[in-house]
Amino acid sequence: MPGLTQRQLKAQETKKRILDTALALFGEKGFDHVTVDEITAKSETSKGAFYVHFNSKYDIFLEKFKEIDEFYADFMETLPKEMKSYGKISLLVKSQMVYLRDSLGKDLLRTVYVSALIPNKSDYFSNMERQLYKLVYKIVEEGQIAGEIKEDRSPGELTMVITRCMRGTLYDWQLFDHFDLVLEGEKFIQAILEGIQKEI
Amino acid sequence: MPGLTQRQLKAQETKKRILDTALALFGEKGFDHVTVDEITAKSETSKGAFYVHFNSKYDIFLEKFKEIDEFYADFMETLPKEMKSYGKISLLVKSQMVYLRDSLGKDLLRTVYVSALIPNKSDYFSNMERQLYKLVYKIVEEGQIAGEIKEDRSPGELTMVITRCMRGTLYDWQLFDHFDLVLEGEKFIQAILEGIQKEI
DNA sequence: AAATTTCAAAGACTACAGTCAAAAACCGTG
DNA sequence: CACGGTTTTTGACTGTAGTCTTTGAAATTT
Numbered sequence: 001m002p003g004l005t006q007r008q009l010k011a012q013e014t015k016k017r018i019l020d021t022a023l024a025l026f027g028e029k030g031f032d033h034v035t036v037d038e039i040t041a042k043s044e045t046s047k048g049a050f051y052v053h054f055n056s057k058y059d060i061f062l063e064k065f066k067e068i069d070e071f072y073a074d075f076m077e078t079l080p081k082e083m084k085s086y087g088k089i090s091l092l093v094k095s096q097m098v099y100l101r102d103s104l105g106k107d108l109l110r111t112v113y114v115s116a117l118i119p120n121k122s123d124y125f126s127n128m129e130r131q132l133y134k135l136v137y138k139i140v141e142e143g144q145i146a147g148e149i150k151e152d153r154s155p156g157e158l159t160m161v162i163t164r165c166m167r168g169t170l171y172d173w174q175l176f177d178h179f180d181l182v183l184e185g186e187k188f189i190q191a192i193l194e195g196i197q198k199e200i
Numbered sequence: 201m202p203g204l205t206q207r208q209l210k211a212q213e214t215k216k217r218i219l220d221t222a223l224a225l226f227g228e229k230g231f232d233h234v235t236v237d238e239i240t241a242k243s244e245t246s247k248g249a250f251y252v253h254f255n256s257k258y259d260i261f262l263e264k265f266k267e268i269d270e271f272y273a274d275f276m277e278t279l280p281k282e283m284k285s286y287g288k289i290s291l292l293v294k295s296q297m298v299y300l301r302d303s304l305g306k307d308l309l310r311t312v313y314v315s316a317l318i319p320n321k322s323d324y325f326s327n328m329e330r331q332l333y334k335l336v337y338k339i340v341e342e343g344q345i346a347g348e349i350k351e352d353r354s355p356g357e358l359t360m361v362i363t364r365c366m367r368g369t370l371y372d373w374q375l376f377d378h379f380d381l382v383l384e385g386e387k388f389i390q391a392i393l394e395g396i397q398k399e400i
Numbered sequence: 401a402a403a404t405t406t407c408a409a410a411g412a413c414t415a416c417a418g419t420c421a422a423a424a425a426c427c428g429t430g
Numbered sequence: 431c432a433c434g435g436t437t438t439t440t441g442a443c444t445g446t447a448g449t450c451t452t453t454g455a456a457a458t459t460t
Contacts, residue, residue, distance in 0.1 A: 007456055011408060032319065035446060046410045051448065053408095110317055117314045117374050119232065125375060153391075160384075161391050168368025174317050175325060184360075191353075191361050195395030207426055211438060235416060246440045251418065 015053040017043045022060045031057075031111050058115040058124075061108060065128050071099050072131040085143025086193045089162060090186070092135065096166065097185040110174050129163065136162050150196055158196060165189055215253040217243045222260045231257075231311050258315040258324075261308060265328050271299050272331040285343025286393045290386070292335065293366060297385040300370065310374050329363065336362050350396055358396060365389055 004012070021043035025034040036057055040050050054060055075095055079088060100109060112128070115121045137159045143149035149158070165188050173181045221243035225234040236257055240250050254260055275295055279288060300309055312328070315321045337359045343349035349358070369385045 005457070007406090007408070010456095014408080036448080037446075047412095047448080048410050048450090049408070055448095057447070114314055114317045117310055153387075157387065161388055164368045164372055164388060167371060168364045171367060171371055172364055187353075187357065188361055188364060191395045192391055193395070195391045195393070205427070207437065210425090214438080236418080237416075247418080247442095248420085248440050249438075252438070257417070 011053075014045055014049055018045055018050055018053060019060060019063055023064070026060075026108070030107050056115075056121060058111055058121055061111060062124065062127065064104070064108065065112075065124060067103070068128055069131050071096075071103075072135055076135060085139050085146065085148045086197050088139045088143075089136065089193065090189055092139070093166060093185050093189045094182060096132075097169070097182045100170065101181050106173065109170060113171060113174060132166075133159060133163060148197060153196070161192060161196075162189070165192055211253075214245055214249055218245055218250055218253060219260060219263055223264070226260075226307070230307050256315075256321060258311055258321055261311060262324065262327065264304070264308065265312075265324060267303070268328055269331050271296075271303075272335055276335060285339050285346065285348045286397050288339045288343075289336065289362060289393065290389055292339070293385050293389045294382060296332075296366065297369070297382045301381050306373065309370060313371060313374060332366075333359060333363060348397060353396070361392060361396075362389070365392055 018039060022034070022039045025039060025042065028034075036047060036050055040047050075092065079091070083091070112124050116123070116125050137155055140149060140158045140162070141155045144151050144155065153161075166185065169181070169185045169188050172184065173179050218239060222234070222239045225239060225242065228234075236247060236250055240247050275292065279291070283291070312324050316323070316325050337355055340349060340355045340358045340362070344351050344355065353361075365388050366385065369381070369388050372384065373379050373381045
């Protein structure tokens with residue numbers, strides 16, 4: 001790996017210092033109560049340095065979201081082969097919700113859902129969901145071949161419907177207080193699954 | 201109505217001038233490309249006046265959203281009594297999407313979906329959706345009584361699922377380019393309806 | 401090893417939403 | 431109609447994200 005010049009090494013170190021400081025501060029005080037100036041002061045860098053390494057305050061999270069791919073990889077591995085396709089989808093939704101709730105947290109996720117709607121911001125969703133999309137597509141496709149899922153909709157369409165369920169639930173998590181993310185996720189996906197699975 | 205003093209009248213006039221100017225500018229250049237200073241300059245008022253009449257830049261829309269209740273009222277009236285409950289829901293979703301697309305527009309709706317996620321902003325959704333919620337609840341409840349809709353979920357739960365579909369679809373409208381709101385809304389609600397309606 | 405180029409880092413500066421204390425316009429009452 | 435109180439209006443001010451020009455040290459070329 002390291003064919004890095006001294007300069008690149010130093011830059012990388014600066015980036016890491018900013019990142020760690022920022023995440024620590026966000027954890028302490030919440031995203032909106034931390035200013036960029038505060039981050040640069042505490043990390044002993046400068047505003048200029050911050051914006052060399054990150055395109056915006058939101059961008060800090062892109063790094064964090066790389067972890068999500070590990071989650072999907074893990075999930076894929078531990079998924080029992082013999083499970084029915086709707087069982088797999090149901091399990092995926094549940095695991096995803098538990099993961100997002102416990103490992104990323106509501107505040108972090110909120111910033112994603114906000115920034116995805118703001119023009120000119122990096123596109124977190126495509127980063128975050130490309131893997132998810134593939135995973136669901138695969139399950140649906142296999143489910144249709146195995147005759148467990150109706151074939152009146154294409155795998156692409158069904159994937160869209162299923163992932164939209166997740167986004168809708170995650171959005172509502174932000175909207176409502178006392179919202180049980182995992183429970184609501186299950187209820188919602190259950191309703192969809194009943195509509196798309198073949199009768200026995 | 202007018203037991204208004206000259207002062208109250210003038211204030212009302214100022215508010216209207218700000219509102220009209222703002223909406224015109226938003227229409228021209230899009231929400232993010234209009235500044236509050238620009239609005240106050242063009243409406244020949246001041247920043248102070250603006251913030252007396254509106255709590256934030258987003259708040260301008262609250263006024264616009266009052267129109268939504270008229271839409272629901274109209275819908276309720278023109279809804280054929282003899283229609284099946286899932287036909288009603290399907291029609292509601294379709295009309296709603298057409299209305300939001302054509303009368304409010306994507307940009308305006310985006311600001312709602314953003315501001316709903318930002319703490320301390322007025323709660324547009326509860327304004328916007330209280331009527332919707334009631335309407336759906338009523339249809340679902342009647343559907344269950346008429347034996348058209350499964351009774352394994354409460355009307356409240358089903359209402360939540362159905363309105364969440366709408367929110368999910370509207371959110372995705374913002375997210376993806378070349379997204380046919382009406383078509384996608386129909387597809388999504390269709391999938392849900394197949395899951396919740398009783399077999400014949 | 402001197403000259404030139406590159407690029408991270410610095411921090412002053414801009415743009416803009418939102419605040420606030422003071423002024424102006426208006427109202428009712430003696 | 432003058433005066434004390436009330437509401438509207440004003441614009442200077444604040445806070446913060448993000449930009450831009452400048453600086454200096456490391457890398458590269460001669």
